[in-house]
Amino acid sequence: MTSTILFRTTPRIFLGNGSIEQIGAEVRTLKGKRAFIVTDPGIVQSGILEKVTAALKSDKISFGVFDKVESDPRIEIVDQALAQLHQEKYDSVIGLGGGSSLDIAKLVSVMAKTSGKISDYFGIDLVPHPGLPLILVPTTAGTGSEVTPIAILSDEAEHLKKGVVSAYLFPKVALLDPLLTLGLPSAVTASTGMDALIHAIEAFTSINANDLTDHLAFKAIQLIYGNIRTAYARGEDVNARFNMLEGSLVAGLAFANAGVTAVHAFAYPLGGEFHVPHGLANAVMLPHVLRFNMLGNLSKFAAISKAFGLPAANLSQKHVAEMGILAIEDLMQDINIPLHLKDMNVSQEAIPRMAEGVMKVTRLLANNPRKLTLKDAEEIYRRAW
Numbered sequence: 001m002t003s004t005i006l007f008r009t010t011p012r013i014f015l016g017n018g019s020i021e022q023i024g025a026e027v028r029t030l031k032g033k034r035a036f037i038v039t040d041p042g043i044v045q046s047g048i049l050e051k052v053t054a055a056l057k058s059d060k061i062s063f064g065v066f067d068k069v070e071s072d073p074r075i076e077i078v079d080q081a082l083a084q085l086h087q088e089k090y091d092s093v094i095g096l097g098g099g100s101s102l103d104i105a106k107l108v109s110v111m112a113k114t115s116g117k118i119s120d121y122f123g124i125d126l127v128p129h130p131g132l133p134l135i136l137v138p139t140t141a142g143t144g145s146e147v148t149p150i151a152i153l154s155d156e157a158e159h160l161k162k163g164v165v166s167a168y169l170f171p172k173v174a175l176l177d178p179l180l181t182l183g184l185p186s187a188v189t190a191s192t193g194m195d196a197l198i199h200a201i202e203a204f205t206s207i208n209a210n211d212l213t214d215h216l217a218f219k220a221i222q223l224i225y226g227n228i229r230t231a232y233a234r235g236e237d238v239n240a241r242f243n244m245l246e247g248s249l250v251a252g253l254a255f256a257n258a259g260v261t262a263v264h265a266f267a268y269p270l271g272g273e274f275h276v277p278h279g280l281a282n283a284v285m286l287p288h289v290l291r292f293n294m295l296g297n298l299s300k301f302a303a304i305s306k307a308f309g310l311p312a313a314n315l316s317q318k319h320v321a322e323m324g325i326l327a328i329e330d331l332m333q334d335i336n337i338p339l340h341l342k343d344m345n346v347s348q349e350a351i352p353r354m355a356e357g358v359m360k361v362t363r364l365l366a367n368n369p370r371k372l373t374l375k376d377a378e379e380i381y382r383r384a385w
């Protein structure tokens with residue numbers, strides 16, 4: 001029996017070289033006259049902000065800029081941005097940058113229209129109203145945040161990452177211009193690209209995967225695995241950058257609907273306690289979680305190896321799935337991503353409490369293809385260490 005599929009996503013998605021030129025027209029379509037750009041200092045320095053503001057100026061859209069988004073942003077950053085928004089009276093929000101900037105822009109958009117506190121909305125479907133019209137412009141091929149209903153913040157006091165999940169966090173428009181990603185440093189290309197690959201792998205193997213998300217996730221694995229080395233080695237390769245941004249987008253479409261699984265659950269304590277960047281935290285856990293998860297759905301894990309282009313003839317599904325994990329470790333070495341937690345200054349003593357942290361991420365563990373106990377979680381961290 002096949003159950004009915006519900007697929008939700010961002011209503012307008014642009015993907016094209018130079019598509020940033022459309023941004024003014026899109027603000028206008030949303031009846032915006034005064035746009036609030038939420039971004040980070042790196043985007044200002046790299047000259048990307050200027051490209052966006054030039055496009056807005058040519059369409060006579062007035063704008064202001066909040067450029068204080070940090071990586072692993074704290075709740076306070078949303079409050080700071082909101083104070084500026086209310087003071088300067090904007091009618092629309094543009095998120096510009098990596099996942100942190102896009103997530104903060106999502107929260108600023110919804111918080112601008114409610115009197116509640118963010119902490120009231122941690123969890124699923126607790127945001128009461130739609131927010132200000134929102135346009136998201138990713139500058140990394142990573143999070144896929146432009147097509148997901150999720151925003152993640154760091155709770156410093158509790159050493160935890162917390163998520164707001166609500167359909168009101170989908171932007172009205174996602175604008176993806178690969179030319180904005182040409183100057184991304186190779187280390188960022190590697191870690192954000194691994195995050196995108198993991199979104200695709202986890203969506204593909206989630207127990208909530210369906211036919212639609214499978215088509216997207218499989219294609220995303222092909223695009224990202226097939227282009228990440230080139231994008232890392234030769235960042236100005238427009239074709240590789242285009243395929244990476246398309247891959248991260250398509251992975252986002254898939255995981256927004258199928259969910260991610262245990263790799264992300266293992267990454268959260270590493271980010272929360274040791275500030276390991278999201279992409280690296282996921283990548284270092286990936287081979288170890290895959291080796292554990294594989295038995296839960298051998299045919300799916302073998303199909304990942306096929307998406308990588310590995311030979312499968314006359315081999316068992318398990319053998320093919322194992323080849324895929326070796327291929328991931330080989331990729332990680334090529335793009336200079338550590339294979340072990342001890343190389344990331346994570347202390348071994350933290351493993352028991354991090355394992356407890358994993359078990360609290362029930363939202364993601366519910367999607368995992370294999371049941372996982374506290375003992376399993378400790379063992380997986382030990383293997384990764």
Ligand SMILES: [Fe+2]
Binds near residue numbers: 143195199278
């Ligand atoms: Fe992620």
